[in-house]
Amino acid sequence: MVQLCFVLDLRSLVPPLLRDIKQSLLQLANFYAISSSSSSHARKSVTLGDKIGLCYVFKNRLSSSDELAVAYNPVGNFNLRDFHHAVNNLPYDAFLADIDSISDLMISNVLSERVLYSWQGKDIERKVIVITSTLPEDIDSIVQKSLMDAADKCVSVDFAVFQQKSIHLTDTRENINNFRRCISHLDNCSVQTYIPDFRVFHSLVKRWLLILKDDMEEPLLARLIFKDNLFDSVNHIFCNLFAPVNPITNIFTQCRTCRCHGIPLGDAEKNFSRLSCSVTGCNLETCDVMENSVQLGEKNILFLPSFYNSLKPLQISLPINITVTERINLTSLDEGLIIGASFVVIPSSYHPIETTSDDGDQSDLNVQLFRGLSSFLHSMNQGLICSSNCDLETMAEAPYHCYYILQPSDTGPMLMRGQKKSFEFLIIN
Numbered sequence: 001m002v003q004l005c006f007v008l009d010l011r012s013l014v015p016p017l018l019r020d021i022k023q024s025l026l027q028l029a030n031f032y033a034i035s036s037s038s039s040s041h042a043r044k045s046v047t048l049g050d051k052i053g054l055c056y057v058f059k060n061r062l063s064s065s066d067e068l069a070v071a072y073n074p075v076g077n078f079n080l081r082d083f084h085h086a087v088n089n090l091p092y093d094a095f096l097a098d099i100d101s102i103s104d105l106m107i108s109n110v111l112s113e114r115v116l117y118s119w120q121g122k123d124i125e126r127k128v129i130v131i132t133s134t135l136p137e138d139i140d141s142i143v144q145k146s147l148m149d150a151a152d153k154c155v156s157v158d159f160a161v162f163q164q165k166s167i168h169l170t171d172t173r174e175n176i177n178n179f180r181r182c183i184s185h186l187d188n189c190s191v192q193t194y195i196p197d198f199r200v201f202h203s204l205v206k207r208w209l210l211i212l213k214d215d216m217e218e219p220l221l222a223r224l225i226f227k228d229n230l231f232d233s234v235n236h237i238f239c240n241l242f243a244p245v246n247p248i249t250n251i252f253t254q255c256r257t258c259r260c261h262g263i264p265l266g267d268a269e270k271n272f273s274r275l276s277c278s279v280t281g282c283n284l285e286t287c288d289v290m291e292n293s294v295q296l297g298e299k300n301i302l303f304l305p306s307f308y309n310s311l312k313p314l315q316i317s318l319p320i321n322i323t324v325t326e327r328i329n330l331t332s333l334d335e336g337l338i339i340g341a342s343f344v345v346i347p348s349s350y351h352p353i354e355t356t357s358d359d360g361d362q363s364d365l366n367v368q369l370f371r372g373l374s375s376f377l378h379s380m381n382q383g384l385i386c387s388s389n390c391d392l393e394t395m396a397e398a399p400y401h402c403y404y405i406l407q408p409s410d411t412g413p414m415l416m417r418g419q420k421k422s423f424e425f426l427i428i429n
Contacts, residue, residue, distance in 0.1 A: 005053040009132035010094035050074035058094040068106040108146040135179040151188040223319040241343040257293040345414040377408035
């Protein structure tokens, strides 16, 4: 389990910047709230664990002292309404216009039994994200010890610094560099600087969501099958597929309906009684029942052709077979044909490939083949056309072939993008 704790230094955040940060936190909460229903796995519970905490630092105008307040305490199940209320109530008037630098981010107060360590669970991974516009020039021994102790408790601390246009920008950069040097020996700490921009906030929300979802669902295991052998007698590569956004869940439920009124007959099946129309009460024979119906929501019924095979849940524990058919020049790819789900594809390190070769250890051959393939495709500016009888968008077996384009990158991972249910790519022989 991974838990995020956001610490906002309201003293340094100008109101427009704070507004954007609050909006990002609300988006994160919304995406996280729907992640339980959009998971590709069948979940045992509809409840969602509380994995987001929110604190803020402000200056008490009466005592003129810096204080830490907990806006949202993650205990029990995640409550979207309460989190929205906590974020919306963050004060805009806590910004100090005359502040040049700060001496304390109150991080020691966060890394304590009164705050972070009092939250549910002991043996869980936690990440503290400090959002500020300035950093202290150095840190004292108390903060040093708190950060070192945090590492022993599986706690990492990220300092997200949003740089503002200011006459003191040079001094701010110098403080950041000095602060980096002070924590350079701590492996669990990092400093990242950002420019306040909507693209940056969008990227951060996606990054934070991936952290929250990292332990919620396992990746899809797929097997890329090639026409020719890649090495020795090996013609396949095992891969893990990660959805960069929340996938569309299959909300179609198979049901039987009466031909006279088109009303589902599910209740009769549960009672093991004869099927009967709920309107007329008459018993129904086999010819009076429509077997190929699906229910969408509570009221909508779709009547499918008789040859339609009902959607079968995808067995996530088994690898999804994806056949590589052809190569394609990416410069000739029509982006208008790309629709549906996209997946980040990385090699699976838990499925070593056995070969007949005696040339050393082949335990990492799967990873080597994947990286070699990605590097080759990237150098040639080409992608792979793949097909499967599994619709990765609805996570169900399909009565047709689904086509995907696999695109390489210069960093290793590849991207699998959905395509129309027909072979419409320009093929390079």
